[in-house]
Amino acid sequence: MGVLAVFIEVVAVLSLMLSVSLSIIVGPERLRTAVADLPGRLRVAVKPIALLAGVLLINSVVRNVGVDLSWIIGTNITEFIFSLEGTVVATIQSITPGWLTVYFGYAYVYGYAFILVFPLLASILADERRHLRHTAFAYAINYTIGMCCYLLFIAYGPRNYMPALVEPALFDTFPRFQLLTSEVNANTNVFPSLHTSLSVTVALLALRDREMFPQWTPFAVFLAASIVLSTMVLGIHWATDVIAGALLATFSVWAVSSDRVASLVSRWQSLYARLR
Amino acid sequence: MAPRSGNVGITRRSVLAGLSGTLAASSGCLSRIRSLAGRNQPEPISVSIKTLPVDQDPYAIGIARQLSAWFEAGGIRASIQPITAEELYRQTLINQDFDVFVGQFPGAFADPDAFYPLLHSTYSVESGLQNPFGYTNLLMDDLLERQRRETGNKRTETVTRIQRRLVQVCPFLVLGFPNAxxxxxxxxxxxxxxxxxxxxxxxxxxxxxxxxxxxxxxxxxxxxxxxxxxxxxxxxxxxxxxxxxxxDPLAYRYRGTLYPWAATNWEWTDSLELEVTLREDLSWHDGERLTASDVAFTYQLLRDTSMGSPAESVPTFRYRGRSSLVETAQAIDELTVQLQFDDCSRQTARRVLTVPPLPEHIWTDRTNKATVRGVNVGVTTTDALVTANVPPVGSxxxxxxxxxxxxxxxxxxxxxxxxxxxxxxxxxxxxxxxxxxxxxxxxxxxxxxxxxxxxxxxxxxxxxxxxxxxxxxxxxxxxxxxxxxxRSEAFYFVGFNTRRPPLTNPRFRRTLSRLVDRNALAQSVFDGYVDPAVSPLAGTPWLPPDLTWEPSDPVTDFLGTAGVVDSKRARDAFRTAGYRYNDQGRLLQS
CATH class of the missing domain: 3.40.190.10 (Periplasmic binding protein-like II)
Incomplete structure (x- = not known):
């Protein structure tokens, strides 16, 4: 199965998951209003989505040159991370039964794609502008800081460092997924775990705005927890990466929620406007 | 508890008296203080092991981790740095920036003369595949030069001595030939x-x-x-x-025999003079004809990629051993090239024929000093050693x-x-x-x-x-x-940078080599898919019987049993080699 086939598989499964979950969580009523006012909803969504797309674009450019650049300017912290945490990941792997590994494999690939896309789509359809804006900003913060870390720190994941103890579970269980992940990311970009930071971001925002989609909140928290665990169960990330990812998520959610940051941003904006 | 004196009044006189008394007393041990304070504090030894991550090599990091555990048992801290291939070989082969590195020898060790570029001291200062370990030893140089001149039993004997020395002084350790x-x-x-x-x-x-x-x-x-x-x-x-x-090379080694490839035949016209005739109608991929002049040019380029233009010569990163055999190379006509050799046997001289000729019309422009977009970056090298060579024009x-x-x-x-x-x-x-x-x-x-x-x-x-x-x-x-x-011809090895203390010391390296149990590596890391060995020539008739590795007779004396280093024996061995340990049980630099 080539990269394209795997990609199509993921997109197909993702669309199915999204259509089912949107119709349940957003609900037929809100969906009907959304369809009636689709152009208006999309117009509102353009700005935050464009910001996110811009950040992702810069990201992919940096990622292309980033690996070579980080070998020049970056520090190899693999050994340091290992000295911090030792064989925690190996232990987590050894206590996870085989059938759960399969579940975590799906959580890592499909669950992750789903948890990223769902809040954006749901808040567009339900006209939750604040949630949409905050989600997009928080993603942008995660990606930007994560990218800087990838440039500054070179680290190989546990599966690359202690093959005797940690099994490369994702690629052994689903070798086809590696074609996809190696397209998206280099194997030295593990600190921090963006899988962790972005899913935790979604979970925290879902908790904050829990009255918006009451059914979504517990589901998001459960799914985020699964994704966080999966990064370690599958031998891809160190516990250190996961902790750093969770801290990054907390920071991003604080930054988009904080009034002080908001006033700072608006002051910058007015200063910028005056300078123009 | 000692009874305290009630009230001690400190007068100026008593302080003075005390001071002069201390001075008088210390004058005797002042020289003692000086000879102590002049000494540097001994540092604990730590080394870093550079190698490829699992994604690029299924065994290398497993070897590195096992080595690190064994070194640790000997009181040496060893950290591991997984590095991507391009960067790893730039750091180790070109910049010589490493302590220990674990890797696979690039290619086959086709002839004992492959030892020459790997261990001769004249290459210790060059960048590239030649002598990356920085090993320098006049006795070894002499052996390496002798095997080039000798033939028959004499050469076998010299090659045996080189291998025995290698196992003794360990600029690098052969671990084994993997079964890919x-x-x-x-x-x-x-x-x-x-x-x-x-x-x-x-x-x-x-x-x-x-x-x-x-x-x-x-x-x-x-x-x-x-x-x-x-x-x-x-x-x-x-x-x-x-x-x-x-x-394409002029001659190609297939299953141990050298066959004419781009050449049709070669003939000795003098004791150190070889005439090689090329096939007719050979051409480069861009359509240009491949002639004897390309071949002659290649041997000159390999000697010095600057072709004599800057004051200093810029040798290649590869083919150094073979190209050093050629004294002059001259195109006699379109299809015939005449090679003059330095003092060496014909058997060894023929090895130069396995070097691939490069097209003169492309590489002649690459003999200039390399710059980055016209800016001199201060490194004396040529474009030939910098260019990515895409698209390549070969034959x-x-x-x-x-x-x-x-x-x-x-x-x-x-x-x-x-x-x-x-x-x-x-x-x-x-x-x-x-x-x-x-x-x-x-x-x-x-x-x-x-x-x-x-x-x-x-x-x-x-x-x-x-x-x-x-x-x-x-x-x-x-x-x-x-x-x-x-069975792969590309053996796994552990290379030491013998430019850096304490790896400069052959006794230290030899003791390190005794912390390595090839049997345990074969089982725990290679899962049995390896033929352990101590010499690059294992599996060839050049290997002397006393260096044949067997599970029951592993040639080097492992300081432990069944893959577990006996910490006490290891420490005793390092102490015998002249090293000391600090209170925390760490081996000291001096």
């Missing part, structure tokens, strides 16, 4: 055994199964061929070097078609190659039929398990490099896929 595990599809092509090892030119021995397959698809975890195709840059060339397919059976950086490299059959013409080639029939495919695609794949998945799903035909032993059952279960296990 490959997955190959059998429904499109057959004849897979040994195809990529040691030379990809063995692809010539493949046959189609009669299907209409025209493209051979190989996977590799090494992304270097997609970035650089310069045959002179050692940091980009691995154990199965793809440029061997693009550049081999495959020519460059396209490359997508970090993804794929596509080569296509060179229809003007002499193997593709109906003429008699004088080569063994397995090789002389030309290629069984029109295109060759080398595809980068992130890890060996996904490489095997591609083979199983019929997205690729063969894994170019060996995969990890845990995948052998997956390969065995798949239909139309064969599991090929070949």
């Amino acid at each position: 595990i490959r997955a190959a599809r059998t429904d499109r092509f057959t004849g897979w055994n040994g195809v990529f090892d040691p030379s990809p030119t063995n692809l010539l021995t493949l046959n189609t199964t009669g299907t209409s397959a025209t493209r051979l698809r190989a996977t590799t975890p090494d992304d270097r061929p997609m970035a650089n195709l310069n045959p002179l840059m050692s940091s980009y060339r691995g154990p199965s070097d793809i440029t061997d397919l693009i550049y 081999g059976p495959l020519q460059f078609d396209s490359v997508a950086q970090g993804e794929t490299l596509v080569l296509e059959r060179f229809d003007d190659h002499f193997l593709e013409t109906p003429e008699e080639t004088g080569l063994p029939s397995a090789l002389s039929d030309g290629l069984a495919f029109e295109e060759f695609e080398l595809q980068f794949v992130g890890s060996d398990s996904s490489a095997v998945a591609l083979i199983v799903d019929d997205e690729a035909d063969v894994t170019a490099l060996g995969v990890g032993p845990d995948l052998s059952s997956t390969i065995g279960r798949a239909t139309d896929v064969s599991l090929n296990v070949d």
Whole structure:
């Protein structure tokens, strides 16, 4: 199965998951209003989505040159991370039964794609502008800081460092997924775990705005927890990466929620406007 | 508790008296203080082990981690740095920035003379594959030079002495020859055994199964061929070097015998003078004719890539041993080149014929001092040692078609190659039929398990490099896929940077080597897929019986049992070598 086939598989499964979950969580009523006012909803969504797309674009450019650049300017912290945490990941792997590994494999690939896309789509359809804006900003913060870390720190994941103890579970269980992940990311970009930071971001925002989609909140928290665990169960990330990812998520959610940051941003904006 | 004196009044006089008393008392031990304070505080020894991550080499990091544990038992802190191939070989081979590195020797050790560039002291200051360990020893130099001149029993004896010395002084440790595990599809092509090892030119021995397959698809975890195709840059060339397919040598070693390749024959015209005749109608991939002048040019370029223009010569990163045999190279006519050798035997001299000629009309422009966009970066090197050489112009059976950086490299059959013409080639029939495919695609794949998945799903035909032993059952279960296990000529080794203390000390290195149990490595890291060895010449008639490795007689005396270092014995051995330990049990520099 080539990269394209795997990609199509993921997109197909993702669309199915999204259509089912949107119709349940957003609900037929809100969906009907959304369809009636689709152009208006999309117009509102353009700005935050464009910001996110811009950040992702810069990201992919940096990622292309980033690996070579980080070998020049970056520090190899693999050994340091290992000295911090030792064989925690190996232990987590050894206590996870085989059938759960399969579940975590799906959580890592499909669950992750789903948890990223769902809040954006749901808040567009339900006209939750604040949630949409905050989600997009928080993603942008995660990606930007994560990218800087990838440039500054070179680290190989546990599966690359202690093959005797940690099994490369994702690629052994689903070798086809590696074609996809190696397209998206280099194997030295593990600190921090963006899988962790972005899913935790979604979970925290879902908790904050829990009255918006009451059914979504517990589901998001459960799914985020699964994704966080999966990064370690599958031998891809160190516990250190996961902790750093969770801290990054907390920071991003604080930054988009904080009034002080908001006033700072608006002051910058007015200063910028005056300078123009 | 001692009773306290009630009230001690400190008067000025008593302080003065005390001071002068202390001074008087200390004058005797002042010299003692000086000789103590003048000493440097001894530092605990720590080394870093650089190697490839699992994605690029199934065994290297396992070896490094085992070494680190063994060194730790001897009181030496050893940290491990997994580094991507391109960067690892730049740091180790070019910049000599390493303590210890674990890797696979790039290519086969075809002749004992391969020791010459690897260990001769004149190469210790050069960058490249020649003497990366910085080993310098006049006695070794003498042996290396002697084996070049000698023949017969005398040479065997000298080569035996070189190997024994190697095991004693350990500039590097041979660990063993891996049995590379490959997955190959059998429904499109057959004849897979040994195809990529040691030379990809063995692809010539493949046959189609009669299907209409025209493209051979190989996977590799090494992304270097997609970035650089310069045959002179050692940091980009691995154990199965793809440029061997693009550049043809004058003679080709196949199963131990040297066959005329781009040359039709060679003849000794004097004791140290060889006349080589090229095949007629050879051409480069760009259509230019390949002549004797290209060959002569190549030998000059390999001696000094600047061709004598700056004041200092700039030697290549590869082929140093072989090219150093040639004193002068001269084109006599279109097809004949005359080689004059330094003092060496004919047996050794013939080795220069395995160096691939480069096209003069392309490389002559690369002899200038290298700059970055016209800016001098202060490094004295030439464009020949910097250029990525894409697209490459060679004369081999495959020519460059396209490359997508970090993804794929596509080569296509060179229809003007002499193997593709109906003429008699004088080569063994397995090789002389030309290629069984029109295109060759080398595809980068992130890890060996996904490489095997591609083979199983019929997205690729063969894994170019060996995969990890845990995948052998997956390969065995798949239909139309064969599991090929070949003894690789590219041995695993542990290289020491003998420029850095304490690795400068042969006693230290020898004691380190006694912390290595090849038996345990073979079981725990290689899962049995290795032939442990102590000499690069293991498996050849050059290996003396006393250096033959066997589980019961592992040649070097391991300081422990069954893969576990006996900490006390290790410490005693380092103490015997003159080293000391601090209170925390760490081995000290001095």
